[in-house]
Amino acid sequence: MPYAKSKGARLYFEETGSGRPIVFVHEFGADLREWEQQVRWFSREYRCIRFNARGYPPSDVPESDDLYGYEHSAGDILAVMDELGIERAHIVGLSMGAYATLQFGLRHPGRALSLVAAGVGSGAPREVRVEFKAHSEALAQRFLNEGSPAIAREMGLAATRVQLLTKDPRGWQAFVEHLSEHSAVGSAYTLRRYQALRPSLFDFEAEFAACALPTLLVVGDEDDPCLETNLFLKRTMRTAQLWVVPGTGHAVNLEEPAAFNAGVQGFLSAVDRGCWRTRDPRAVGGGALPVARASASADK
Template sequence: MNRKQLSTGIVVAYEEAGVGEPIVLLHGFCGSRLYWEETLPYIAEYGRVIAPDLRGHGSSAAAGAEDRYGMENLADDVAALMDELNVAKISLFGHSLGGYAALAFAEKYPERLNALGLVHSTAFPDGEQAKENRLKAVETIRSQGVAPFVDGLVPKLFAPQHRDSRPEWVGKAKEIGYETSAEGAVGCALGMRARPDRVSVLERLKQPVLLLAGEADEVIPPDKRFPVSGDNVTAVTLKGVGHMGMMEDPQATAACIGRFLDQNREG
């Protein structure tokens, strides 16, 4: 694990593996770079992989004020980490919350993007019920702490058939989630609640786009998975996985990302 003090004021922890064109992997809510642990060695065959912990998650520092966890703030952290690592352009893949941050990055820093991937994520904003659920999550975290919230959240992330059959996966995701700071969990819940509709960002984007969904994902419904189509868009549904393809089927997830990168190499 490496650490960098960023110009955004945050100390960010990250892993690196591989060499070549930079590939950045962003994890989901109450996760960390360890969500990508099983897939990272496979993806590193395609380039230099950088997997940070988002602010307030894993081993990265919390930001303090709750309003400092907007998706734009997370995007700024990615850009600042790129600056620290002397990286000009990246292929950026974001899981769930990481996908929302990746979309904010694509909107704010399109000139620094080679390709964009949404992994079990969506460009649509929260609906009214989802917004209400964010506030309930905030109340749970504030009143009970992160651990009870994570215990309730994590099983829902996996395909129904895996919740009982693969308890080691669920247990690992919970242990990762317990490392999230209360500040980070509350701030990102509010940041996700406030995020705008970014379907237009995908529609305008000229770079290659990967939309990777889980067949049994109960977090991102089917009508929210593939908001755009076009010559630059690759849409893939992974069979037999829920919201956690990088843990439920790491080789298939990495192979999909790898094929997408190979097919869209410049030159």
């Protein structure tokens, strides 16, 4: 089995196709299998790489808290790229993987061709930070006490995931089955160290404002915990565009695979052809009507 060595863990990866590379980075509740519909599509023209995060077998499941956390997330992407001899790649992430994708863009901008961050932002708004941390820690303990199978179905019925059940019951069942197979220890440590302790994306406002990488932000309009953060990122990143997918929850790539693939393909094509543009400064801070000028009489 192919592995990339990162700090404190070996990461299992798979690659399919040839061409410019795309690295897919999965969310907390998923693993590399949830990118299957993207790999089948993009591998026709791209070299697709996906890997399991630390704590997700067959990647290693370290038993030390210190070997988990957002600090490792960008480094793990880099380790997979280095193992495969990839100098630059498009990075596509969902949720926890989208957080890692954005961190990679900030820490290693010279190694990224572009960033796609889908469903990013849970727990980022400052008013929910304390609650999000407590919820993550409580769920971590439940994974240890009850095991992954007991948690999987409950997570699948969460407010931002029931959309998948409604649209694609078979896809939802596969998601739940995959989640039930996850390591309870790996999930618990990921929740405690990565989810609960990662800084808010709002803390990186200056860094995002300086980021020059082409970026596509994707969020479902029913993914309430992520909407505010995506608006913040759109307003802050001058090279970002925001795509809000109607009638869609958290796992955009699973709920709307055809639309997701088409939207991301259009973005990657624009980047590869050099057609992705920064935001026109005239579009910032104004409205749909011209600014009113003082009347001639008022000038006298």
